[in-house]
Amino acid sequence: MDSGKGSLGKESKETLVADKKEGIGACGWILVSLSFLFVLITFPFSIWMCLKIVKEYERAVVFRLGRIVSKKAKGPGLIMVLPCTDVFARVDLRTVTSNIPLQEILTKDSVTTQVDGVVYYKIHSAVCSVANVTDVHLATNLLAQTTLRNVLGTQSLSQILSGREEIAHNIQIIAAEGERNASEALKQASMVLVEAPSALQLRYLQTLTTLATEKNSTIVFPLPMNMLQGFYKQ
Incomplete structure (x- = not known):
């Protein structure tokens, strides 16, 4: 049968991609500037390394120093990828x-x-x-x-x-x-x-209990005193 x-x-309204407007930091901008300067110095030879062709049915997700550029995919057509700082992934639509x-x-x-x-x-x-x-x-x-x-x-x-x-x-x-x-x-x-920090602590203890019942073993772990603050408040 x-x-x-x-x-x-479908694209969900609530994605796991961070929407924070955090930049790449001062060190990141320095690395990007050096990469762009390298492209200018070695022009026009470097242009063959930087320009990528994205087909009509494809999109390119560009990561610059680990962060998605502009939080959206690029293409179709020509896109520019800086050497050393940028990597990209092709997605077939x-x-x-x-x-x-x-x-x-x-x-x-x-x-x-x-x-x-x-x-x-x-x-x-x-x-x-x-x-x-x-x-x-x-x-x-x-x-x-x-x-x-x-x-x-x-x-x-x-x-x-x-x-x-x-x-x-x-x-x-x-x-x-x-x-x-x-x-x-x-x-x-x-x-x-x-909202309930003690719930995380209870979940942690429950996980240890589950692991202990699966095999006859002894689990030794450090217990910081700040973990008990949630129980003291209760």
């Missing part, structure tokens, strides 16, 4: 199609079946795809496989056979919103930890 689906990588390997599914009526599918997606934000995800293509494929198993697990075999288009539409919606929901959950968790 083939289960076709499509998911578009065309629709990507990949096969979902055969998945073994247990349906709602306890029938074991095997399904495969095709996932197609398109990157809308080049910056987010580079700065927020280690491997956007691998992450999308894994998310598609997980969503396929979760959705089909709630359907009976007859529903799966008769409602392929509806199932594909539901999978498309879930896959598109999966990353946004995950980022919102991380934001809420971080806000809780900021």
Whole structure:
């Protein structure tokens, strides 16, 4: 059985890319000035090193001393990359199609079946795809496989056979919103930890307890006195 689906990588309103207007600092500007001076001294030979061609369906995310330049992607056309201080990553904006390997599914009526599918997606934000995800293509494929198993697990075999288009539409919606929901959950968790410092300490102790129960081992760790301030205030 083939289960076709499509998911578009929409740019979320709340990204992990920092929006702070912090500069690269005095030392950074000195390095950039030296790099630009090197380009002027070695002109026109250096122009072949600095000018890069970005195709119509591509965008270039330029990092200058580790920071994204202008917080947006560049291209298409000619872009300038300074030597020693700038690096860039190309992002393909065309629709990507990949096969979902055969998945073994247990349906709602306890029938074991095997399904495969095709996932197609398109990157809308080049910056987010580079700065927020280690491997956007691998992450999308894994998310598609997980969503396929979760959705089909709630359907009976007859529903799966008769409602392929509806199932594909539901999978498309879930896959598109999966990353946004995950980022919102991380934001809420971080806000809780900021508002209640003792929660972070409790989470730390809970992690140690979990590690201790997995194996018969002794864990020795230093306990600063400032960690107990949250308990004293309570």
